[in-house]
Each structure stands twice: as structure tokens, then as C-alpha cells.
Amino acid sequence: MSKSWSHNRAVEHIDKKIADVKDITVKDYVRDMSLESIPTNVAYRVDGVHMYADIQNLEDMLNITHVEGTDCHKRTLRFLDQHYRAVKRILNRVDARRVDFHSQRLHSLFTKPYNSDTDAELKRVQRAVATAKLMIDVLAQTGDDDEQIPAAKLRIGIDTGLALAVNNGRKGNREPLFLGDPANHAAKLASNNSAKGIYLTNAARMAIGLTEKDAPEKAALTNEEIKDCQDAAKLDVTADEIVEEWREDLKNNPIGGYQFTRQTPPLCDMDISTLTPANSKRQEMVSLYADIDGFTAYVAEHIDDNAEDVVRTLHVIRAELERVVTSDFQGRRVRFIGDCVQALSCDGTAHTTDEQTTISESTRLAGALRSSFNLAIERLNAKDYETGELGLAIGFDIGPISVTRLGRQGDRVRCAIGRKVIESENRQCACSGVETAIGQAAYEAATDAVKDLFGKTRKIANLDYNEATEALADKGDESAKQARTEAYAGAPAIILADNREVRPYAITTAGESDNS
Template sequence: MSKSWNHNRAVEHIDKKMADVEDVTIKDYTRDMSLESIPTNVAYRVNGVHMYVDIQNLQDMLETTQVEGTDCHKRTLRFLDQHYRAVKRILNQVDARRVDFHSQRLHSLFTKPYNSETDAEKKRVQRAVATAQLIIDVLAETGDDVEKIPAAKVRIGIDTGLSLAVNNGRNGYREPLFLGDPANHAAKLASNNSARGIYLTNASRNAIGLAEQDSPEKTPLTVEQIQTCQEAAKLGVTNDEIVEEWREDLKNNPIGGYQFTRQTPPLCDMDISKLTPANSKRQEMVSTYADIDGFTAYVAENIDDNAEDVVRTLHVLRAELERVVTSDFKGRRVRFIGDCIQALTCDGTAHNTDEQKSVSEATRLAGALRSSFNLAIERLGTKGYETGELGLAIGFDLGPISITRLGKHGDRIRCAIGRKVIESENRQCACKGTETAIGQAAYDAATDAVKTLFGTPRKTANLDYVEATEALADKGDESAKQARSEAYAGAPAVILANDREVRPYAITVAGKSNQF
């Protein structure tokens, strides 16, 4: 059987997931609540400060060699591992929470003091700023000249406010996800441009008595402003103490040499929870990012009076997008990054990747993701749930990708790195909510049918599963022809309706019975 998407199968799964969240409970987060393993139908309103640390020289690490071979990947993974361990140690010492570490971006949260009073918010922001400077100081000393690991160059963004905490992840990889403006704005500040430093949104600046700025992304905190926060926060830990403990930790829990083997396709069989530095995976794969466009604005509009529908919409969309990746197209979800899914796919053998087929299947996967997204929005609407003006922006590219887990035993986090991982995210970020974009490497490896579909801009709008499969099959793409042939099995080749040819499988995969 080929990889395929089916309308009826999608409907069944979407309806099942809607039933999971028919009754949603929203609670205010207080000191006696755990953010671990939040039930699917529960969300917490959390007042907190969100901090994003963006490592700006990750791309440089990946490009230390002309060819993207194992050496630059091993060095990059060690680079990330060392810096993750250092930052995690800092967060533990200052009583902050690591939310996620996605390649070059680390997201953390400060919730103490717990209440929402102005003075408590001021203390949280001051603590975040003091921690940010501690991170900058520590990471400046955690390079390794012997291993040719440079110090991390970082830019840090901070925002404060109300967010919704919901469950993020499945199948043993469950942790809180924070929805709303604070996390999003902090992330944008951190990744805004090349200038380093600590950047605060105007909400955060107001909280600690600083004047608002017309362009806060261009206004780093001054040395004096940082010192004021450090004196107020009294973190109780120094740069030298963290570095000494970090070095002792590395000695007692060495990172170890990275060893790579290939994962025999399909990638859905890969158990990421078993990966370690000595048992890492590396091969040519397609990296796909699918981001729910407009979600931050949607959360902001509904967080006060209709948070229940936010929880319902997110749960249904993410569950269905993951099903399409893992079940329909036999790929592997790496993680959810907020309202975005990061996935990997590959076709071929235990020894070689069939690059052309991998790109064809990734193209049809992108179409299937959009078909399921549109169908989920439609069915949520029939239930009367508010879904706002959401879209799906998709980007993908092909190249060597390494997958492993960083950190020491008992505290490991998954990581997928590669030049085309970064490029696939860049392609997604350049898309509107109706668009799908293909990277240059994937485009170069693609069939003529795929190249025609995306054109010279390497971007197309409203590409759903039927359009992707039909367009590729009509131009001789073997993967699409096989999928269409299997869908036709047992049905008449063509049905005439109003003097038009209607392909029968379009009814079952796209639900377009109104064609008749």
C-alpha cells in the first residue's frame, strides 16, 4: 500500500478527538498545582514571565565544513549539549522552569511569586533579567578549545503576562505548553536580528518601571538597568559557581562520542526515547514544519472569555496533524513547538535514501496536512466552536539530518539538527496561512511534476491532498500514480457528471460529494 490520506478516516479521528475535549475546565494556576501531565481537557491560566534564549551561532557550527558530513553534526550536537546542560543548571538554581529546548532556542518560565499583583510581576521580571545575564556570562565560558566548540552567542527576549498552559506531547513525552502573547512575543524578540543582548517587551519594561520604546526589539537593556535587576533579584548564585559545577558535571557525566546509524524507513518505527549520543540516527531526510498561522492572535482574542474553545481547537488540530504524519505517511513527529509540528520523513532502504521519492511523498504529505487542517476547522465549526481566522503555513526541505537526545541520563531532550532543518523552518516562516514552500535542495532532487507544482518561486497556495496527488500523477510521478491507482481499486475509472470527468476517489479522500 502507498501512503495516502482518506477523508472518512480523517473525519473519524477528528470527531474522536473532539469528544475528548467536549467538556473543558479552565483553572487559575496556583502554587499547589503541578504543570506535569496536565489532563487533555484541562488548561491553567498562568501569570508568568517567559524568557527565550536564542543561540545565534548554530548555523555557523553547521557550516564549519564545506560538506555537511558527520564531523560538523557531531560538533554541533556537542555544542548544543554543553550549553543545554549549563543553562539547565542555571534554571534549577534560580527556581525557573525549562519549557523547551528546540535546537538553538531555549524557552523558560518564571512563575514565582505566584500571584498576579504588580509587585509580584515586577519581581518575576527582575529575576528573569538577572537570570538572562547569568546565562550570558556562563555561556561565554563554556566553549571547548580542544573540541573546537565555541562559546554560544546569544540574544534573549523577555515578556510577561497571562498565558494558557495545556498538555504538550503524547506517548511518554508530555510537558506543558504555554499559549498566548508572552511566549510568542519573547520568542520574536529573541530571534529578531543579529544584535546580542537582553530585550524586553514594553509590558516587561513597564513592570520594572522602564520607559516604553517604539522599537523594543532594537533597544537592549543597559548595563545599569541589568545591574538594578540583579541587585533586586538576589539570585544567590554566581557565574563562577555555575561554571565550576558544570565542569564537574561534565567530568562525572561525560557527553560521550556521537555515533550514528541509519533508521530503516519508515521513520514512524524510530523510538526517539531510546536515542543517546552513542545511539544517534543520521541520514538524508525531509524536514517539515507546519505552523498554525494566526494562532497567537486567536489565543489573545479568546483567552479571557472563551479559553475552552482554544483548548479544543489546539487539541484537535495537533492530534490530527500528528496522525497524518505518523499514520498516513509513516513519518516521525519530532516535537510540537507551540502550535507548530516538526516532522521528519524518508523513503528508501536501510542503506540509501530515495531522495526523489522522499520529496514526492513529502509534497503529498503537505497536501494531506492541509486537507486535514481544513477538515478539522470545518468540523469544529459545525459544533459551534470558535476557531478564528486560522491557516496552516508549511515548509519542507531535504538534506542530512541527525536525531538524538541531549543532556544526561534521566534528563534528556530530543533534538534534530541539520542545515535543512533550519531551512525548512525558514521556508515555513516565509509562508502565509494558505501557502506551502519547498526548499532549494528538495526542489533540485524532485521530479519534474513536483517542480511544476511549486514553480520557480518554490511556493504554492491552497495545496491540498487531492490537488497534490492529481497534479503529480498526471505528470507521471510514480508515487502519486501508485496512490491514485490504489484509491481507484474496485471503483469505476471515471464517472460522468454534468459532462465533467470526476475521479471517484476524490469523494472518499476529500469528501467532495457536491461534485455530482
């Protein structure tokens, strides 16, 4: 049986998920509330300061060698591991929480003091700025010349305001996810361009008495402005103390050598929760990002008057996208990054990746994700739930990718790195909410059918499962032809007026026949 998407399967799963979130409770977050393991039908309104720290020289590490072999991946993972340990130690000492550490991007949150008044917000922003400076100072010292690990170059973005905290993840990988303007704006500031420094949105600037800027992404805090925040925050730790503790921790809990083995396809069998440096995975595979376009604006519009529908929409769409990746196409969801799904796909054997099949199946996977997304919106709207003007932006590419977990035993975070991981995210970011884009490497290695589908721009609008499968099958793509043949065989027969029997392919994939 080939990988395939079914309208009926999708409807059944989406309707079940809608029923699971029929009753949603939204609470205001106050002291002593736990953000761990938030139930699916609960969300918290959290007033806090969000900080994103972007390590700007990750790509330099991945490109340290001409060929993307194991050496550059090992150094990059060690680079990330060392810096993650240092940053986690800082956050523990300043009473902030790590939200996510996604490759080069660290998201953290400051909620104390808990009050919603302007004085509490002032103190939170000052503490975030002081912590950002501490991170910069510490990570400037946490390189390793012997291992050819450079110091990290940081650009940090900070915003303040109200966000929705919901459950992020499945089973043993549960942690809070924050939806809304402050997390999104801080992330955009951090990843804006190559200039280092600490950058505040106008909301955060005003909270600490600074003037607004027409282009806050170009207005790094001055040394004097940072010093004022440090003096006010009075952090009870110095960079030298953190570095000394970090070095001692590395000595007592060494990272260990990275060892790679291949994951025999299908990737859905990969248990990321068991991976360690000595048990990491690496092979040629597709990295795919699918981002819910327009979601931040949708959250901002409804966070006060209809947060319940925001929570419903997010959980239903994400659960269905994950099902398509893991169940329909036997891929592996790496993580949810806000309203974005990061996934991996690979076809082949224990020894080799079948690149053309992997790319063809990933093209059809992208189409299936859009079909399920559109269907989820349709089913939510049928229940009179408000879904705003959302879309799905998809980008993917193929190349060597390493999958592991960083950090110490008991405090590890999952990580998938590779040049094409970065490129697939870049391709997704360049898409509108109706577009799917393929990276240059995947395009060059693809079948002629895939190349014809995406064209010279390597981007296509409104690519759903039917179109992807039919277009590829018509051009002789073997994966798509097999899927179409099996769909024909399983479709219910229709008896025409002349007693001929037909089995329209569209019935099993779109719920109704296009034949009339």
C-alpha cells in the first residue's frame, strides 16, 4: 500500500478533534499556576515578557566544510549543546523559563512579578534586558578552541504583552506554547538581520521609559540603556560565575562524542525521546515546514473576546497536520514551533535514501497537508467557530540532516540540523498562505514530473492532494501512479447509463466525484 490521503479518514479525525475541544476554559494566569502539562481544553492568558535569542553563526558552523559531512554536523551539534547548557543555567538563575530551543533560536519568558500593572511590566522588561546582556557576555566565553567551537554571536529581540498559553506537544514532550503578538514580534526582531545586539519592540521600549522608534529593528539598545536595566534588575549572578559553573558542569557531565546511525524508513518509527549524542540519527531526508499563515493576527484579534475559538482552531489543525505527516505519509514530526509544524520525510532502505521517491512523496505530503488544512477550516466553520483568514505556507528541501537531543540527562531538547533544514524554513517563510515551495536541491534531484509541477519559480499556489497526485501520475511519476492505482481500486463503483462500471479516483480523495 502506497502513502495516501483520504477525505473520509481526514473528516473522521478532524470531527473527533473538534469534539475533544468542544468545551474550552480560558483562565487568567496568576502566581502558583503551573504551565506544565496544560490540558488540551484549557488555555491561560499570560501577561509577560518574551525574549528570543538568535545564534547568528549557526550557518557558519554548518558551512565550516565544503561538503556537508559528519564533521560539520558534529561540530554544530556540540556548538549548540554547549551554548544551550550555558543559557539554560542562566535562565534557572534569573527565574525565567525556557519555552523552546529550536536550532539557533531560543525562546524564553519572564512572568515575575505577576501583576499586570505598569510597574510590574517595567520590572519584567528590565530583567529581560539584563538577562539578555548576561547571555551575550556568557556565550562570548563558551567557545572551545580545542574542538573548533566558536563563541556564539547573538541578536536578541524582546516584546511585552498578553499571550495565550496552551499545551504544546504530545505524550512525554508536553510544554507550554505561547500564541500572540509578544512572542511573534520578539522572534521577528531577533531574526531580522545580521546586526548583533538587544532590540526591543516599541511596546517594550515604552514600558521602560524609552522613546518609540520608526524602525525598532534597527535601534539596538545603547550600552547606557542596557546598564540602566542591569542596575534596576540587580541580577544575583555574574557572567564569570555562570561560566565557571558551566565549565565545572561540562567536566562532570561531558557532552560525549556524537555517533550517527541511519533510521530505517519509515521515519514515523524513529523514537526521538531515546536519542543522545552517542545515539543520533543522520541521513539524506526531506525537511518540511508547514506554517499557519495569519495566525498571529488572528490571535491578536480574538484573544480578549473569543480566545476559545483560537484554542479550538489551533489544536484541531495541528493534530490533523501531525496525523497526515505520521500516519498517512509515515514521516516524523520533529516539533511544533508556535503555529508551525517541522517534519521529516524519507523513503529508501536501511542503507540508502531513494531521493526521487522521497521528493515525490514529500510533494504529495505537502498537497495532503493543504487538503487537510482546508478541510479542518471547513469543518470548524460548519460548527460556527471563528477561524479568521488563515492559510498554510509550506516549504521543503532535501539534504543530510542529523536528529538528536541536546542537554544533560533529564533535561534534553530535540534538535534536527542541516543546511537544508534552514533552507526549507526559508522557503516556507517566502510563501503566502496558499503557496508551497521546493528548495533548489530537491528540485534538481526530483523527477521531471515534480519539476514540471513547480516550474522555474519552484513555487506553486493551491497545491492540494488531488492536484499533486494527478499531476505527478499523469507525467509518469511512479509513486503517484501507484497511489492513484490503489485509489481507483478502492473507490466505490458507479454504474453509468450504458451499464459501464467506473471507479472515480476523486471520490476517495475529495469526498465527491468530479464526473457528471
